[in-house]
């Protein structure tokens with residue numbers, strides 16, 4: 095690795111049966127990949143079934159971070175854990191769409207509380223669809239004013 | 247207060263985060279809404295990351311611009327790296343010579359209003375992207 099070593103370990107906590115992983119401001123390739131390894135290891139070792147990755151502290155979610163996070167969600171699911179990404183403000187979603195980022199069936203929530211709620215209330219397929227609708231609505235709300243600007 | 251920033255050298259990975267944060271501060275100072283500040287910051291993150299990954303080092307300059315009565319932000323990302331062999335391909339979604347998603351450059355074009363790219367193996371790569379209020 096070049097430069098100074100900025101690796102810092104993320105502090106993961108198990109709260110109400112969920113593994114909560116907070117992602118903070120300044121992230122470097124190596125530390126993001128380290129977080130991925132730590133999360134997967136924790137799932138394997140504890141058999142935990144619910145994971146929250148909280149992105150509210152992330153500087154921006156660019157295509158690199160987005161990719162690592164979505165890979166982590168997929169791998170966690172192969173290990174039997176359901177993940178909700180929290181801290182997804184609408185502007186984050188809009189930028190990720192411009193980056194052609196494929197959410198697939200990744201579940202997102204705006205606040206940590208919502209994230210807990212989604213995981214705790216044992217999601218049914220219908221509820222998952224509702225959650226997707228909410229995100230779509232949030233995106234549409236944000237995109238509408240832009241269309242108006244285009245016309246002027 | 248002078249909001250124009252000195253070029254930010256991208257030599258260490260931490261510089262990506264520095265450039266990204268500075269872009270956001272400047273975008274806010276110009277008067278961009280939160281979603282647009284975030285788009286500008288994301289574009290800078292993509293361009294700075296490309297410099298770091300593919301050219302090893304380079305610089306990002308972020309400026310306030312005025313076009314007539316319209317204010318905006320200009321990002322210049324410049325490096326003396328190996329250059330891009332096929333710009334058309336690089337501008338296509340999902341094309342990556344690394345193991346990236348390949349939507350950094352086309353993404354920057356969508357996130358911003360104006361986009362110019364030039365590249366060759368002797369002079370490296372230069373991207374200019376602008377967003378207007």
Ligand SMILES: Nc1ncnc2c1ncn2[C@@H]1O[C@H](COP(=O)(O)OP(=O)(O)O)[C@@H](O)[C@H]1O
Pocket residue numbers: 157292296297300301325327328329330336337341342343344345346347348349350351352371
């Ligand atoms: N500054 C640069 N110098 C050299 N090559 C670059 C540079 N920026 C981008 N590229 C090339 O263009 C391709 C596409 O870039 P991008 O759209 O950001 O996708 P990704 O970074 O995920 O590969 C890269 O894989 C790389 O080959």
Ligand SMILES: [Mg+2]
Pocket residue numbers: 292295296346349350351
């Ligand atoms: Mg890239």
